[in-house]
Amino acid sequence: MPPKTPASTHRPRRRNKISTGLPSTPGHGTSIFDPLTQSQRPAFPLAAFLWPARGTTSQWVLLPVLLMVVGLFRWAIGLWGYSGFNSPPMHGDFEAQRHWMEITNHLPVSKWYFYDLQWWGLDYPPLTAYHSWLLGKIGSKVNPAWFALDTSRRMDDPMLKIYMRATVIISEYLIYIPAIIVFFRHFRRREAVDTWESSIALLAFLMQPATILTDHGHFQYNTVMLGFFLAALSNILAGRLLWSCIFFVAALGFKQMALYYAPPIFAYLLGVSVIPRLHLSRFLGIAIITILSFVLLLAPFIIGVAYDVHRQIPMDETEPPLLSIIPFRLDRQAFYYPFVLQLGQMVHRVFPFARGIFEDKVANIWCALHTFHKLHKYPQIWLQRISLLATLAAIAPSCLVIFLKPRRDLLPLTLASSAWGFFLCSFQVHEKSVLLPLLPMTLLLGSDSGLGPSKRSWIGFANILGAWTLFPLLKRDELRFPYFIFTLLWAYLLDIPPASLGVYTSYHSQPETAVGLPTKFLHISFYCTMVVWHFFEFYVAPPQRKPDLWVVANAGIGAAGFGICYLWCTWHLLLQSKLFSDASPQPAAVTPLKQRLRSNGRAKQL
């Protein structure tokens, strides 16, 4: 059973506390007390924009306005290029998504994972396929030519672009946005954060440059998966574990990348089932619901295959490699064979173990290592094992903590730490996967003193770095201009470099909340490197023998920065969990930041 913290009955802090003008509130980091005028002023531009909404402004007015603003920016970025626009022969992710709508609308379920795999064969889990089917159905009503079988390939119709962009936004507004709003509601109560400050965190979260540029610029549906995951997380915060299982399976079923979150979620669910004592009914409930959700997820495929068998349509497909490596031979005539073949093919498509350790240049340790020491000379299987071990080692601390201390307030840090571990060490990572660790880390903006200079500087750092590592990808899609504008805008709103140094300098009057000197130095040196890199990338052509020099440098620097983010998340998780603080003596030198985190944690527990 989870420890029943008093926080579950905690009422949110009184709203008007901030407008009373008490000098104590600037401790949150959203406002600064100006001794000269004896008044408060917003600490950073995002707080300034919501400044008039302090106090009595109803959420019914504020929330729609915020959603309209973030929607406008999303749509405006959608006006720019997308992945694979006018770039034959293969085009890009846009064509992949469109192609899936095409095949799911024209082929029986049982053919979805088999049809012409050379042309963007379906390689996402079933929920993506169902989503594509639905969008293709609606789109075909508008214009059947967009999704006509085979003839619609490589289509770059401007109206199709608008339709596809609209589907991304609508999917996001139906899943991701309700989920994050509900999440912040629960999170706010749990962390005892003011409604107003929670709205600032929400707006900052919804303006995350990396997510918007990937989904609405480059073109993908990451926010659907992230939205399901957020729904799972907010159900955990609300104590509805079974619902969280369903949503988590949905996330996994939409995009396999959600696996980054699976170990900590599993560890948490296991933890609440066995610590402090075994809670068998809960454990069984979670297990059964999870299995049922998976069955439900796969049911259309099973039914589809069963229907084919019933009509005696032959399965002439070649056996996926996954089935050929199992030790015993499958009987091709057995009744179960078509089902196994279907699931085997699905797993084979979704988990591409056959591909290399990394695809494009990506900011993780393998790509960084590869720069200095070529990894291609090692056998594939060996690399797979090494990366598995490394990943397990990287996620072990966070998973262990959440298993031993299954506290809900630790979840964002746990998830961030584990996802960073995955991103840095696992096999076949895409640069876009950086969105996964960024999500839980950015959620921390909504935590207690999350908008204070310390956390804000770190979260900002991770997000700017994340967007920066996406630059080579965005550059290919002609998204340089929106990348610069939008990343700078976000940096400006949160008062972080490269737009401003405010987060490091404007808290002189409150030394207890200011960012420590080593952190400042670390961050600013990274920011300077990023700016200098952009300068080189733009003005200096890479040497003839190393045409990828700038991209590799980007990945290497990114990996270093993400490694630091991993350490930060893991370290703060350890501190906040107080796993060791009761037993071991406190370290001698403690920075003000750590002290504060500790005292915050203590205050929350009391």
Next chain:
Amino acid sequence: MAEFYPSISQCAIVATALKLLLFPAYKSTDFEVHRNWLAIAHSLPVKEWYFEKTSEWTLDYPPFFAYFEWVLSQFAAYFHPNLLEVSQLEYDSWQTIYFQRATVIATELILVYALHLYVRTSPLIAKQTAHVAALSILLSPGLLIIDHIHFQYNGFLYGILILSIVLARRQSTLLLSGLLFAALLCLKHIYLYLAPAYFVYLLRQYCLSPRSIFRPRFGNCVKLGTGISAIFATAFGPFVYWGQVDQLLSRLFPFARGLCHAYWAPNVWAMYSFADRVLIHVAPRLGLHVDETAVHSVTRGLVGDTSFAVLPNIPPKITFLLTLAFQTICLLKLFFQPNWETFVGAVTLCGYASFLFGWHVHEKAILLVIIPFSLLALRDRRYLGAFRPLAVAGHVSLFPLLFTAAEFPIKTVYTVFWLVTFLFAFDRLAPVSSRPRVFLLDRFSLLYITVAIPLIVYCSMVHELVFGKRYEFIPLMFTSSYAAIGVVGSWIGFLVVYFTS
């Protein structure tokens, strides 16, 4: 001094980010118009500016605007000289788009400065409301739609107008205000519609003694007269010298155009046209004569000579007389009560009269009303009551300017965002009036605003689903008739407030 948040500069930065992201958005033929003018100003001698007609988009703004284009073209020559060729019709490389869109954003800084000055010169008690009004103008969906998507330089021009209105606040800067307005007239002659208010105000405040209207202040008269003459001489002098006045005037005032513009601007003539459309079906039963040849021209709403089927045709003379008559009524009050608030009210009402009764009014001209009115809307709740329907109607009437699917979410969501934010903020901030409010007006505006939602839904989606491409004029007619009711309603409301305060 207490600061207000978000500050003007903060809003300007975020709005600029959005405008930069809108670079690839739809652009109207006005984009090509301005590119052509850049090319004309850069590559031809001044003598030929008003004769050049390679492109159908000939120069039809006054000379200062041509000079302004010349200045811009100097930068363009560094950035991307290709766009400066007169023969390159419809040239829109991405450099051209970046350059021209960027000039709109950059020249808008004058609006930011003017609004900053407006807040600074407001009395302490009204500073907060002035700040909110300034933000509402800065973030106006009208400017976003017309300037940053459709493409024009209104932000720059209205910046000068506001600067001139703000300078009129103090006796010491009154001369500067008048001269600035004269310069504005030489940039875009549409502001002639507001000139009567300036004339009366400057006459009364600057040229005549405050104690007696029969005692002129000759020194001031000379200063103002010389200044204005100098400005007009700079603008038009060369063309007068070359004997091109007739050519210039024929470009500036093309009377060959019809009463209504392609999309009917929401004024009384739109209501008149609408009534005519209805009468076509009713007239045979009433025994009225229907002019068959006219039936089609109005339905198509094309540019050209608009003729009516049942109602009598309107000659330009009538529109001028009506405009002038309604302007004069307001100016009488300004003449006898020459303070700054009345002056801004009179400017607004001059804008109203010309918009409602003018010849060939463009729907974009609604900014001529909305922007000066915004400066007054927060004086008290009665002003706000008249402002609300105008804010809704004025902006909704701009929607037909952008008809492409990609820009539909932007124009609607941005306008709704602006209306919700600012009408909500205005409602919280507007002080209670000392005079009784007009009960009926409040109910009218609430009902009116509610109707906007189904109307937009119908015009943008339902109509096309039901009728496809047929009866395309119906949504336009509904929009402009609806907006016309709002504009006329707010005009009447504002007249009441103006004359009773």
